[in-house]
Amino acid sequence: xxxxxxxxxxxxxxxxxxxxxxxxxxxxxxxxxxxxxxxxxxxxxxxxxxxxxxxxxxxxxxxxxxxxxxxxxxxxxxxxxxxxxxxxxxxxxxxxxxxxxxxxxxxxxxxxxxxxxxxxxxxxxxxxxxxxxxxxxxxxxxxxxxx
Numbered sequence: 023x024x025x026x027x028x029x030x031x032x033x034x035x036x037x038x039x040x041x042x043x044x045x046x047x048x049x050x051x052x053x054x055x056x057x058x059x060x061x062x063x064x065x066x067x068x069x070x071x072x073x074x075x076x077x078x079x080x081x082x083x084x085x086x087x088x089x090x091x092x093x094x095x096x097x098x099x100x101x102x103x104x105x106x107x108x109x110x111x112x113x114x115x116x117x118x119x120x121x122x123x124x125x126x127x128x129x130x131x132x133x134x135x136x137x138x139x140x141x142x143x144x145x146x147x148x149x150x151x152x153x154x155x156x157x158x159x160x161x162x163x164x165x166x167x168x169x
Contacts, residue, residue: 053106072125
């Protein structure tokens with residue numbers, strides 16, 4: 023499934039945290055909309071952004087704990103970053119103007135906060151890259167060449 027495709031699920035979010043210190047935890051639909059807005063902004067302004075997705079419920083059945091995860095994340099994100107439910111088993115952080123390297127560093131820092139516990143979260147880092155203006159011009163020229 024693509025990073026930007028909506029994934030339907032029927033589970034309830036009633037018992038999951040909705041707020042954290044200093045900000046809101048966006049519900050899945052709203053978080054996906056913010057993700058689309060950030061992608062459009064990145065395209066328009068030629069910048070990149072990253073998305074870090076933490077598994078709360080892991081394939082092994084371990085539950086890292088949403089509240090614990092949110093506590094760890096809330097002390098590490100900037101005011102421009104957005105946190106929300108990627109789906110009912112994963113929490114995402116949208117990191118505007120952040121490279122894959124920077125996002126990986128943040129993910130490692132958050133995972134390290136769990137210590138050597140057997141309940142460390144698993145995470146995935148996605149980076150949305152852009153083409154430079156020059157690359158777009160070159161592509162446009164190559165598409166209009168007559169052979």
